[in-house]
Amino acid sequence: MSDTVAPELSTSTDDADGPAAAADRSDHAGRADRAGTSGYVQPTVDVPVLTRILDGRYAEVRDLVRTNLAEYAGVLEDAETMTGPEFRERVLEIVQEMAKTGQTGFGFPEEYGGGGDVGASIAAFETLAMGDLSVLVKVGVQFGLFGGAVLQLGTKRHHDAHLSDIIHGRTLGCFAMTESGHGSNVQALATTATYDVGTDEFVVRTPHDAARKDYIGNAATHGELAVVFAQLHIGGESQGVHAFLVPIRVRDDAGDLVPAPGVRIEDCGHKMGLNGVDNGRLWFDDVRIPRENLLNRFADVSAAGVYSSEIESPGRRFFTTIGTLVQGRVSVGGGAINASKVAMVLAVRYAERRRQFEASSKESEQLLLDYGMHQRRLLPLLASTYAMHFAQADVTRQLHEVFSTDGGDDKDNGLARRSLESAAAGMKAAGTWHATRTIQECREACGGAGYLAASRFAALKADTDVFTTFEGDNHVLFQLVAKGLLTDYAGDFQDADQFEMVRLIAGITLDELVKRTRAHQLFERVRDLLPGGDDWDSEAGLLDPAYQLAMLRYREEQIISSAARRLKRGVDDGENPGAVFSRVQDHVIAAARAHVDRVVLEAFIAAVDQVPEGDEKVALNLLVDLHALSTIEGDRAWFLEHGRMTAARSKAITREVGDLCRKLRPLAGDLVDAFGVPPEILRAPDLLGPVVVAAEA
């Protein structure tokens, strides 16, 4: 098959491409220089070395999780063979056993038995996503959402009372935020908690059916305690959304858990996936809880019913509260990226074994991965999986820094926090969409064998599907990211309310707008990078990372500023801001997408720059190029429309993507092995086993 991967294959893809083909060849030279060789030499990859590079700072944590994954590999079959209730119990059991190894407690303070390392907790969580995803989500609910809320929103009295039991999986709990009527718009939720000064209690109430808490993990069966988000009412006045600890189950005389008085619980029933997680619905019928059950880190209520908070603005108070929960989004994004690694291993390894149709020779059928189309389908996704991995590592680093400085509610820390929240929102959306797309393409690339449950694709598809819409709907998250870009984080960052966004933009002059938007700062960087002016895009080498980044930065800058101008102009013309927003919304979301694309590429390039010289670095740079150029290729219409790319250049990029696929083809198997997915959890005998190596004709 070596003829299909030879480096000299730079045949033009179109008859009219003479000049571009020449440009293409000079790019090769530029690239070769960067890789430190004269002329391209096919690298070979040392898999353990590359795994070490990918694992980074938390290699030990990841290996602990890999060991646990292998030990509990049977859960992947249990998911198919057990009844729903049995599987829920099995998942709980595994989660509790894993808790004993310390794997799930890294994010909690050491004094309560935790690991005291936020970054490690993300590394552990995302590695766990290579296995059964009900286990992952149950861990996320118990230790991330529920435990995280008690840790971040509670104070010492709550920590002392609950953290040790939570960390060790003895007290199971819920994170009861979402309501049937309000998912992403948390500020508008309708559950109330009214302070009764006479009894020193809060009275928690579900005012109508649309205010029931919905899709709540641990609610249907296992949860004893819930962190309930409700509008705090005191003396007839509303203080906005606060979090309360509400016991939802108590032990009856027989020692069984039954719903607490006034709490109604319903099972959400069978779901597309994640059926090892007991999602349920909760209604509160004037449930009374002690005043101390208010999680009072940011606000408190005195016995006399006086409300106090260090944060004066109710909006800021709300978004500070919500902001502490950012870890959930970082976790989901990382989980999705790691789930897509499993799909990549299966599809690439299968394509290296499976033959179909005679092509290069009449004697034997050709391997799938030697087909150009198959390379095109899989290898850019593989490159982007690497890109996402390193970008996610960078978000984890930001999270770790913000949450390790012990200045959680310090105002000076604000910009770093808002920047983190934006990065987490963007990465969660990008990572989860990447997973949906990658798992789907990999499944299709495995044909009928990929449809069998034994191949893991069934569970991967079904379980990850909800990732794009939970922990913040992806479109709403991109809207948040765009809001930060458009307003330079003026106003309350986490507020995805369009009214507010349009109002902020309308309130400033056009000049000011250009100065304020993040775009302007970015444009300065583009100019600094490429002082040659407008010619850079036709002269630079395609494989020059400065060119690749400059293209993505330019696009981001343009889309942000044109979206801002359209919003402002609509309002200046006297239109209803809602109608203006609706019309410009896809443009606003395109701005976020362009931003995230740039951030991911920047992180990928920066990470690879840190890698010591060697073949692994050469291979990683091929992945950088493939990821960057296929990203540009994917939106080449935009660059053509905006005069930043000639038609010949655009075709040259397409050709280069094909060339890079052929260069990466012989490395593909090693590149997926480097993800370090434990073989015990790959299953898929029909994809990886000997039967798929078809008889040669």
Added chain:
Amino acid sequence: MSDTVAPELSTSTDDADGPAAAADRSDHAGRADRAGTSGYVQPTVDVPVLTRILDGRYAEVRDLVRTNLAEYAGVLEDAETMTGPEFRERVLEIVQEMAKTGQTGFGFPEEYGGGGDVGASIAAFETLAMGDLSVLVKVGVQFGLFGGAVLQLGTKRHHDAHLSDIIHGRTLGCFAMTESGHGSNVQALATTATYDVGTDEFVVRTPHDAARKDYIGNAATHGELAVVFAQLHIGGESQGVHAFLVPIRVRDDAGDLVPAPGVRIEDCGHKMGLNGVDNGRLWFDDVRIPRENLLNRFADVSAAGVYSSEIESPGRRFFTTIGTLVQGRVSVGGGAINASKVAMVLAVRYAERRRQFEASSKESEQLLLDYGMHQRRLLPLLASTYAMHFAQADVTRQLHEVFSTDGGDDKDNGLARRSLESAAAGMKAAGTWHATRTIQECREACGGAGYLAASRFAALKADTDVFTTFEGDNHVLFQLVAKGLLTDYAGDFQDADQFEMVRLIAGITLDELVKRTRAHQLFERVRDLLPGGDDWDSEAGLLDPAYQLAMLRYREEQIISSAARRLKRGVDDGENPGAVFSRVQDHVIAAARAHVDRVVLEAFIAAVDQVPEGDEKVALNLLVDLHALSTIEGDRAWFLEHGRMTAARSKAITREVGDLCRKLRPLAGDLVDAFGVPPEILRAPDLLGPVVVAAEA
């Protein structure tokens, strides 16, 4: 909300778009003329009238199926609540009961109790796809694949012996073609049937494990008889793939079905979806069957072991055999399109009820469908679902004509057959990919509620997923389509072997190539249509269907001829044809995609032209425009690269797509209702019920 759909909203999407905006407005005028009004007037749709238009010639057949779907609506819940084995039995029961209504027998001759109407059988099948898809696929296996093979490949002795029992669901059977080692490459399958002249029998053998028959419906539990495809060996000579009737189960003394002697059967086990279908694997250990069990319509073996066939060329014989099975592909494409209608109903109806975030007013939250992004996500898919529906109806018409002329093996009928086979392959790939994409987008647009099994999305996603890779992998099918285009059906059409394709192309001169490829004929049509030469694309109105079609025809012509030239040049340069093919493969597949896009639009426009004047026609023309322009928009990079579109024009198309979405928004509910999905099978109380109408703030 009327302000978001007002026709005058043609605000420019970009600051640099002055001229395009002007062109845009003139398009509006052109469009208005076509709709027979001066100035745009919002149409209203009479749902039953539109349903009648969609149902077409087979309205009665479709209504029969709708009645059955409503009657057996409970199966949708059974799929979740029953165990695997129970559900398989339940699905069988329903299939057998439906058979009694005549619904599943339309494709069989009346003399055996069938309906004698091939078109009706497709209409019935595709309507059935609105319900549980295990029922659909079980019907497809029993009546389409198994019954169809006995009908099409057998002769009177087989028909007399089996058809009545098959049609009435008394004899259940398998279509045993696919092997573990060979899915799409049927010609290379390895099972053998060797004639034993001494006993007047064939001996059927599975020579090695990769030759086991795999993923065979009805094999794991219910099938008694199988149509087995095997290499026919006589006197040491191979005659290629033929089909044989092999009993795979017999009744034991207790009356239970057990595997026949020499037949080994294994259950494929749990699958991603379609778990009501008992897929299995079959091994044949020298199983002896009478000589008469050869399905001998196209070839026969005498008692003395002399092979005979009216079709001399072994290749042509094989492809004639396979060609009679084209109905399976037409069925799957139609099924996929109808499954996507269910997803569209749920997502559009939900978006018309569900409010989220304040936007136009601080008083109440905005309906999802009034958000521009939400319209952008759903409405082009709705337009394409309509387009697919009418294109599929056209393929069904072709199928009906070819199979009703009673000239099945007539050579004069050859071109119509090859044209049908190409249309079926293209439509199957396009329809099934459309379904995967549409169901996914609709699920995401329904958030958490769409993740609950009660919403139908779980089953829709899981069950349809395999449609893209069974009955011919979509990429292989597109390759087939491309082969027909590139070689003008020279050689054996159904052969997707790249070697053959490259050989055919390499064997002709470049001049001849241009003449022979379908592209040339197409280009003549483009010229006839638009005699104005190269200026047409900048002067024609965007809403002129001649412009829309000319754009897609031009693209098709260009991609086909440039792919042909690249293939030819590579071989002329002495490269290995397999390497050439691999490099050009994505280009070849792009040619097929461009072709199918054009065929679908042509069929949609032609169908809508037949509709009587009225509001329904106005609405359908809006859908044509949205489908056509979003298709062009989706590949606008290509048009820009090839100088067939200016940047301003490209932006004008994007703007027009947005305008069309706003015009269609008030019609969207009626447009999905017109699909006529029985309300009993929609389920999804959380999407359609009152609880999702969130409390107004």
